[in-house]
Amino acid sequence: MKATDSLPRIWKAKWIDPELPHDSDKRQPASVLRRRFNMENTENARLYITCHGLYEASLNGRRVGDFVLAPGTGNYRKRLCVQSYDVSALLRTGINELSVTLGDGWYRGSVGIDGMNNYYGTDIALLCQLETNGTPVLCSDEEWEASQQGPTRENDLQQGETYDARMEKITDWHAVSVLDLRYDNLVSDESVPVIEQERFPGKLLRTPNGDTVIDFGQNLAGYTELHVTAEAGQKLTLWHGETLDENGNFTQKNFDPGDRNKNGIPQKLDYICRDGENNWKPRFTVFGFRYAKVETDIDLTGAEFTAIAVYSEMPQTGFFECGNTDVNRLFLNSMWSMRSNFCDIPTDCPTRERAGWTGDAGVFAPTAVYLADCYPVLRKWLVECRLAQHEDGLVENIAPVNNKGGMISNMLQGSAGWGDACVLVPWALYEAYGDKQILEENYNMMCRWVSFCEKRARKTRPHNLLNPYHRYLVDEGFHFGEWCQPDVNNTETMKKTMLTGAPEVATAYYYRSSSLLSRIAGILGNTEDEKRYAEIAEGAKKAYRYSCTKDGKISSDRQCEYVRPIAFGLLDADEAQSAADRLNDLVAKNGYHLNTGFLSTPDLCRVLADHGHTDTAYKLLLQEECPGWLYAVKRGATTIWETWDGVRADGTVHDSLNHYSYGAISGWLFNGVCGIRLCAKDLCIRPHPHPSLGFAKAEWRSPVGTIQSGWKYEDSRLIFDITVPVPAIIELPDGENYEAAKGDHHYEVLL
DSSP states (O other): OOEESOOOSSOOOOEEEOOOSOOTTSOOOOEEEEEEEEESOOTTEEEEEEEESEEEEEETTEEOOOOTTBTOOSOTTTOEEEEEEEOGGGOOSEEEEEEEEEEOHHHHSOBTTTTBSSSSOSOOEEEEEEEETTEEEEEOSTTOEEESOSSEEEEETTTEEEEEGGGOSOOOOEEOEEEOOOSTTEEEOOSOOEEEEEEEEOEEEEOTTSOEEEEEEEEEEEEEEEEEEEOTTOEEEEEEESEEOTTSOEEOGGGOOGGGOTTOOOOEEEEEOOSEEEEEOOSSOOEEEEEEEEEESSOOTTOEEEEEEEEEOOOBOEEEEESOHHHHHHHHHHHHHHHHHEESEEOSOTTTTOOOBHHHHHHHHHHHHHHBOOHHHHHHHHHHHHHHOOTTSOOOSBSSOOSOOOHHHHHTOOOTTTTTHHHHHHHHHHHHHOOTHHHHHHHHHHHHHHHHHHHHHTSOOGGGTTSTTGGGOOOOSOOOOSTTOTTSOHHHHHHHHHHHOOHHHHHHHHHHHHHHHHHHHHHTTOHHHHHHHHHHHHHHHHHHHHHHOBTTBOOOSOTHHHHHHHHHTOSOHHHHHHHHHHHHHHHHHTTSOOOOOTTTHHHHHHHHHHTTOHHHHHHHHTOOSSSSHHHHHHTTOSSOOSSTTSBOTTSOBOSOSOOOGGGGHHHHIIIIISOEEEETTEEEEOOOOOTTTSEEEEEEEETTEEEEEEEEEETTEEEEEEEESSOEEEEOTTSOEEEEOSEEEEEEEEO
């Protein structure tokens, strides 16, 4: 049973508050609401429901839908999603009972990088309307009753949940209050639900310090289901973490928020047992974890613990396999970090911040479209970007916004490469899906962002005024720059950027967004805009080339400053080749380690391979030392880490171990290693094979049909097997090009 995308014609339901007056600073039990009602006709029955907080609804003891953490997240002040369920099969003639349990969720629970409470309000309220054949038969109103004496004693998305199974039979009920709340922010939910997905049985182990720990074998976002036999009143506590420390003991140090979150992030479940068999899983919390530390006096003989992955319903569409098992694991790690962080919206990590950082989505979207059908999730998130855009066009670094702002916070917004996600993500979706609607929906936001950058560019720092194109040079405003570069103090670099500007990064992105926007305007038939943004892009290119190159030549020891202009098209063909050659030299000199950061790493291998340096691209891919993609794999990682050395050589752990950003390398496995490149509905297959893998094959269940591209080395031959669902151009490494019809194609190249 799934939510559908509609609203009732008329709201007759009232907003009702189930809680008695309380101290809002204290964590509250989940509220349970119920209403008994009589039904004569159960056909074409539909329940419309939303809330402040999170809801789980049941009709006659059977759960309504499978949406976990409904109604989802967002800027509730401007947009609150309503779900609609066909509940005909759950109803019966005669007496029925609708029960709804409400948790704190994103509305008033701990959220964001600061772990704030009550961000949207202190109330918790329900709105629901049951209709048959379009006629309301039951509405939330003053006739309902509620209780806070149910089994869920505390709940919080980040902190965890406390459940007392002895309190499952509720006898203490009271009246509800009708609240005068808004209806004008209610919208139909057009995304996909967050649901329970893969399940991983846990294995009990004893750590060196004597703790009992469960290893689920996979880092994921979700929660633990338990099955134990116990006596009434016995308690079991589970603390969830991503890794073991250097001594093999359970730890949560790698997502310790420090001063940002006074409450900490315990990721804790407390369960108080009933007599006999106990089967339970939480409703209103989600964690990032692979391990759980157990504290209990219960005999765990025969106990079962299962980790349940929870993420948005988005079927896997990308499949990759090659002759190197570590690269295959790297691909799976990318997939799992995406799953862990696509929980209604794309977030950075499922532990500390859980924030919709624009920069993360911007760099990963071109990869995400290969891996899974993520269109609905990214489309919903782009709505949040639009809601977070300022009047002057600035796009916040996080959407939905989850901080209280203030002068300093407002100053540190609109970073290049972050705000540009408002252009980059719709473009990635358009290239994959070929649907102009995503461009139309976000066109105004893109235009306003580029206009904001245009105003920034007009304010030039004195030392850059000699640039004849300085009105297109972006050296003002806050920018993270090339964030998270290895061997660089990124905090000091950011401070320097604030003092002197970041024209290399910011002007390059000004060019990238304005040039893409010109193309988008043309696709949408806005010819005047197409011309205007092309002129802006040309000005930004000239400004960049004057300040950041010497007649198209780059002088830098940082790899990112070669990758970016090549990838963005800021250099002509000869200049790009020369820059790629220099980049190749820098990588070789660095022992075939990358030193690119957050923004340019996704393009590194592609830029090298496309310019004849395939050997170097593969040496980077297969690099087992830090920094390198296979370092984490060799350390037993099952997800992508936030930093290259998330677990250091001495075993010290730090930062998140579940960030998808550097997993963008998996995009190159598809568009580089196997060469699958789709621009709207134009398909090109341009593989870059290399003997170090032996073979590689990719399958993409794309919007135009299933695409397969594979190659293998066999004796003195390089064999290609390619299947295309539409006519395509196939470009092989020997320089031969083919216009291929729909169907299967086999090629052999002599080595």
